[in-house]
Amino acid sequence: MSNLDIRTAEPSDAAAVLAFWKDAAEGTSVSDDEAGVTGLIARDPGALLLAEADGVLVGSVIAGYDGWRCSLYRLAVLPAHRRRGVATALLDAAEERFVALGGRRGDAMVLEANERAQRAWAAAGYHREDHWRRWVKPLAR
Template sequence: MIAYRNATAADADAVLAFWATAAEDSHRPPDSADAVRRLVARDPEALILAVDNESVVGSIIVGWDGWRCHLYRLAVAPTHRRQGIGRELVARAEAKFASYGGTRADAMVLDDNDQAHRVWSTAGYAPQPEWSRWVKAL
């Protein structure tokens, strides 16, 4: 049975191991356990996990800056895909946004990640062609 809960600092290593096998990691700076711990310390509700017998099988980061709603790192273990876990993680994130007073959510999705496109489309999201993401490494 899948349980859903907020991540804790103690989950940092397990989350990194999970992302190494389940998440798309191209085009991004390397992750670290310290970064996961900082995220959880700053906002204990930001990282939602799906857990199966203490193993992380899904994740989503719920980014709320007080103005906009942002979703990152939606991932489901290959062994657990097509069971509704991604859909449930998105629904839980959207419920958090609604409780904060958020009115629109956006998701960071790689252009060439076709599998993710299907998940996000099913959840009601669509690309916004008039915007581009601009980045700078710090």
């Protein structure tokens, strides 16, 4: 897409990002609220990357780096804008960010049941590591 702009999110984008994720993302997270999004932006200001086409939010990815791991979450593209290079542009920006920060490997969280996402990640050069399993414990009560 020639009219695509990739930028980092601002705290004022939180409500729009949450609405976007309802339309474009699979699954939900315990952090899917304004406090979660603004907290992410405050903690790691360059992590939430947004793709806009003609001022419309069409894609997102969280590219978090903690000094040890390069973690990718919430790669999402509006259904009407899929297969136009939006996800590729977002991943390119995320990977450039990681390299600039000294990161060595991108690690994506992908829902097991989301076969379309698994195909997209594979097409982007990522592969599944079957010897790992995610272990979680909710901390909010």
